[in-house]
Amino acid sequence: MDRQKQSKSESLNNKDTAECACSIVEAEDFSFYYGSTMGVKNITMEVFPCSVTAIIGPSGCGKSTFLRAINRINDLIPNTRIEGTLLVNGHDIYAKKTNLVNLRQQVGMVFQKPNPFPKSIFDNIAYGPRLQGTTKGSKLQQIVEESLKAAALWEEVKDDLRKSALALSGGQQQRLCIARALATRPSVLLMDEPCSALDPIATGKIEDLIEQLKSDYTIVIVTHNMQQAARVSERTAFFCLGELIEYDFTPKIFRNPGKKQTEDYITGRFG
Amino acid sequence: MRLSFRYISDKAFTGLTAVSVVLLSLVLIVVLAPMIWRGSSAVVFKATVEFRKMQMDLFNRGEPSELQAEIARTESFRKEVYETLDKFKKGIDTESLSDQARRIHRQFGSELRLRNITGDEYTQLRSLTRELRDRLLTAFESRDIAEIRENIEYVSGYKNDPRLTDTSASALFELGTNYLESAQSIDLKQFEQYSESIEEIEQSIRDLFGPRPGEPTPAGVRLRYGATRWDQAAKCLDRLFWAQKWVETEPAKPLIKIKLSRAHQFAGTELEKLFEYMEQNVQKLLNPRLTFYWQYFIDDSFNSHYFGGVGPEILGTVLITLLGMLFVVPLGLISAAYLVECASDNPAVRIIRMCINTLAGVPSIVFGLFGLTFFILYLFPLLGAESKGCILAASLTLAVLTLPVMIRASEEAIRAVPQTYKEASLSLGASGFRTFVTVTLPAALPGILTGVILSLSRIAGETAPILFTGAVALGPVPKSVFDPTRTLSYGSYDMAVGDRISMMVPHNQYGMVVTLVILILCLNTLAIVLRTRVFKKLKGQ
Numbered sequence: 001m002d003r004q005k006q007s008k009s010e011s012l013n014n015k016d017t018a019e020c021a022c023s024i025v026e027a028e029d030f031s032f033y034y035g036s037t038m039g040v041k042n043i044t045m046e047v048f049p050c051s052v053t054a055i056i057g058p059s060g061c062g063k064s065t066f067l068r069a070i071n072r073i074n075d076l077i078p079n080t081r082i083e084g085t086l087l088v089n090g091h092d093i094y095a096k097k098t099n100l101v102n103l104r105q106q107v108g109m110v111f112q113k114p115n116p117f118p119k120s121i122f123d124n125i126a127y128g129p130r131l132q133g134t135t136k137g138s139k140l141q142q143i144v145e146e147s148l149k150a151a152a153l154w155e156e157v158k159d160d161l162r163k164s165a166l167a168l169s170g171g172q173q174q175r176l177c178i179a180r181a182l183a184t185r186p187s188v189l190l191m192d193e194p195c196s197a198l199d200p201i202a203t204g205k206i207e208d209l210i211e212q213l214k215s216d217y218t219i220v221i222v223t224h225n226m227q228q229a230a231r232v233s234e235r236t237a238f239f240c241l242g243e244l245i246e247y248d249f250t251p252k253i254f255r256n257p258g259k260k261q262t263e264d265y266i267t268g269r270f271g
Numbered sequence: 272m273r274l275s276f277r278y279i280s281d282k283a284f285t286g287l288t289a290v291s292v293v294l295l296s297l298v299l300i301v302v303l304a305p306m307i308w309r310g311s312s313a314v315v316f317k318a319t320v321e322f323r324k325m326q327m328d329l330f331n332r333g334e335p336s337e338l339q340a341e342i343a344r345t346e347s348f349r350k351e352v353y354e355t356l357d358k359f360k361k362g363i364d365t366e367s368l369s370d371q372a373r374r375i376h377r378q379f380g381s382e383l384r385l386r387n388i389t390g391d392e393y394t395q396l397r398s399l400t401r402e403l404r405d406r407l408l409t410a411f412e413s414r415d416i417a418e419i420r421e422n423i424e425y426v427s428g429y430k431n432d433p434r435l436t437d438t439s440a441s442a443l444f445e446l447g448t449n450y451l452e453s454a455q456s457i458d459l460k461q462f463e464q465y466s467e468s469i470e471e472i473e474q475s476i477r478d479l480f481g482p483r484p485g486e487p488t489p490a491g492v493r494l495r496y497g498a499t500r501w502d503q504a505a506k507c508l509d510r511l512f513w514a515q516k517w518v519e520t521e522p523a524k525p526l527i528k529i530k531l532s533r534a535h536q537f538a539g540t541e542l543e544k545l546f547e548y549m550e551q552n553v554q555k556l557l558n559p560r561l562t563f564y565w566q567y568f569i570d571d572s573f574n575s576h577y578f579g580g581v582g583p584e585i586l587g588t589v590l591i592t593l594l595g596m597l598f599v600v601p602l603g604l605i606s607a608a609y610l611v612e613c614a615s616d617n618p619a620v621r622i623i624r625m626c627i628n629t630l631a632g633v634p635s636i637v638f639g640l641f642g643l644t645f646f647i648l649y650l651f652p653l654l655g656a657e658s659k660g661c662i663l664a665a666s667l668t669l670a671v672l673t674l675p676v677m678i679r680a681s682e683e684a685i686r687a688v689p690q691t692y693k694e695a696s697l698s699l700g701a702s703g704f705r706t707f708v709t710v711t712l713p714a715a716l717p718g719i720l721t722g723v724i725l726s727l728s729r730i731a732g733e734t735a736p737i738l739f740t741g742a743v744a745l746g747p748v749p750k751s752v753f754d755p756t757r758t759l760s761y762g763s764y765d766m767a768v769g770d771r772i773s774m775m776v777p778h779n780q781y782g783m784v785v786t787l788v789i790l791i792l793c794l795n796t797l798a799i800v801l802r803t804r805v806f807k808k809l810k811g812q
Contacts, residue, residue, distance in 0.1 A: 071698055073694055073697060073698050076690075076693070076694065076697065078615075100700075101700045101701075101702065102700070104697065104698055104699065104700040105699070105700035108698065108699075109694075109698040111691060111694065111695065111698075113691060115689070115691035115692060115694070115695045116695075117692060117695065117696070117710055117714075118692075118713065118714055118808070118809040118810075118811070119713075127696070127699055127701075127709075128699040128700065131699060131700050131701050131705065132700070164808065164810075164811035165811070166809075166810060166811030167811040177695070180695075180699065181698075181699070184699060184700060
């Protein structure tokens with residue numbers, strides 16, 4: 001807890017906090033169960049605003065479970081239950097009176113496989129804002145343009161926004177999904193292995209994009225690729241078998257990990 | 272598996288599939304082609320002047336002046352036919368000849384009284400004409416040519432009698448000589464057969480040309496016109512030229528029909544040239560012309576489809592189909608949405624699913640009876656409506672019939688939408704309902720349209736469910752959904768098992784069936800084109 005408080009003040013000193021309107025995600029003894037199977041257990045960590053936090057770990061360790069719990073997309077699966085609390089900006093998101101629509105508009109998500117809707121590029125991006133109630137054409141046009149620019153896709157598609165989103169390449173589709181998530185002006189952006197289905201060049205573009213976005217959004221990225229985690233994140237959390245093993249600054253995790261399990265994973269003794 | 276065997280079995284499998292495709296196409300062609308060929312003769316055929324007359328009278332179609340000119344032309348040719356016939360008839364119609372003889376005798380009597388001839392002269396003249404009349408009557412009734420000649424010659428002997436010249440009695444001589452002329456040329460032994468033949472000939476001519484100009488118009492529409500189609504005319508001509516008789520060729524074997532030439536039967540008589548004349552001038556008598564009767568699809572029919580088209584039937588089928596689709600598509604979609612999205616796996620839902628699957632196999636007549644009992648006999652009176660068959664009841668029944676198909680197709684389509692679309696939509700803050708309507712449904716549209724296509728064909732073609740619930744064989748064009756209607760499917764059935772009149776117009780029977788096939792083909796093509804376009808849009812082309 002002390003170390004985390006120290007990191008928080010560091011982050012506050014390192015950024016212009018007046019510009020940063022991002023949220024804080026806090027997990028306190030959070031556990032998630034699929035029926036009787038455990039997903040994650042006793043997670044206590046704080047995600048810091050306006051930074052990139054990476055979650056690494058071997059397959060099946062609960063990284064995606066934890067990520068998907070943050071915007072409650074796990075509710076789609078029947079027979080799940082939680083223990084503990086998960087706070088976004090101080091609100092308990094698993095409380096009975098939580099407005100799911102609000103939550104999901106504040107916490108955006110980008111999935112592993114690009115999944116644009118079978119509609120036009122414009123309609124894909126405008127989907128979120130339309131849900132929020134924006135119907136004026138000019139306002140939508142503005143939001144779409146801003147989102148596409150933020151996702152570094154504007155130059156490539158600006159000529160024909162009515163083209164079907166499925167006609168884009170894989171990397172473009174993923175950037176479209178990022179733009180779509182950004183259109184609702186979220187404060188937290190969750191990314192579940194966003195580059196695993198893409199080629200290296202597209203991956204590089206997405207990583208550059210993450211670099212650009214981190215000053216305005218709180219980003220939590222789950223990744224299998226340790227080098228990617230080392231490249232893009234400020235802090236890294238290491239999960240194993242459903243538990244949080246270690247959570248610290250990225251350079252420290254990769255050069256001088258505190259726990260042996262972390263070291264074994266980093267050096268590749270188990271995968 | 273050895274490589275060569277695998278290769279052979281691969282090739283065999285490919286060959287088998289190719290053969291089955293070819294076989295299927297052949298069967299389709301063999302079944303459809305004759306039907307379409309015969310059915311198209313209801314629309315494209317050689318129409319005679321009678322057809323154009325009928326079109327003008329019943330449907331107000333055609334140029335009146337042109338038609339009149341055509342009628343005048345054909346009648347000038349037909350006049351010859353009638354005249355020949357009349358002349359021959361006059362010659363052998365002994366009954367009317369006898370009547371005429373009697374009439375002339377009576378006329379002479381009144382003429383004498385007018386001229387104030389009385390007393391002995393009157394009695395003398397009258398007994399003379401009486402004798403002449405009786406001689407004529409004997410001649411008319413005799414079948415022995417020698418006897419006839421004797422009597423007629425006796426009568427003709429008085430031709431130049433000054434007391435009878437320039438009087439009405441002189442007509443007697445003409446009567447006699449005319450009869451002798453025709454009697455000499457015909458075989459008197461066949462006299463009875465002649466009258467039978469004459470009747471048949473006259474009937475055939477009436478079938479060909481319609482009623483004679485000057486005859487009163489018959490009450491039945493069918494009898495007012497002659498042969499309207501060239502193929503019909505050919506059949507009448509056949510009956511005209513050939514007499515059909517049943518003869519026994521071998522004892523204890525069934526009789527066979529043989530054809531005897533009528534021209535041969537009347538050889539040597541006045542009537543012989545009738546046949547020759549008709550054979551040579553058929554074109555001019557009827558004036559056949561290749562016609563494209565596209566109004567077949569919009570015209571009403573007269574006299575059990577003897578004349579006219581299938582317009583009301585097409586309207587009925589289209590109305591029932593559209594109304595049925597209106598009921599089944601939303602209901603099927605919503606049920607499928609419930610089953611996929613909301614229903615949890617409890618026993619109640621499982622029973623519902625089992626019921627839906629079972630309903631798909633129920634015979635359509637059972638649905639018809641259900642529709643009659645539930646909608647017409649129970650529901651309509653409950654809601655205050657009249658308890659009779661109507662378009663509404665028929666479409667409701669058909670909707671219930673095709674509901675299982677629609678539900679199944681929609682369910683499959685909705686299930687096939689990738690979960691990722693749903694996740695993406697939910698993570699953007701959409702509610703479950705919003706996600707379903709704006710993302711899942713559009714993505715499931717091709718599969719749903721498949722269900723729509725299957726339902727469409729079923730509803731348009733089913734006959735049993737509408738038998739008791741809304742279809743009639745004859746009736747007016749429906750004015751509202753609470754009226755019964757004629758349909759193509761029921762009409763085809765009715766014509767096939769129906770009356771004599773339907774048998775006379777096979778082209779109409781085929782035409783109705785082919786219209787149904789073409790209608791369903793068009794509706795299906797429309798739906799398939801729509802589905803292909805939606806599918807392409809979803810794929811991103």
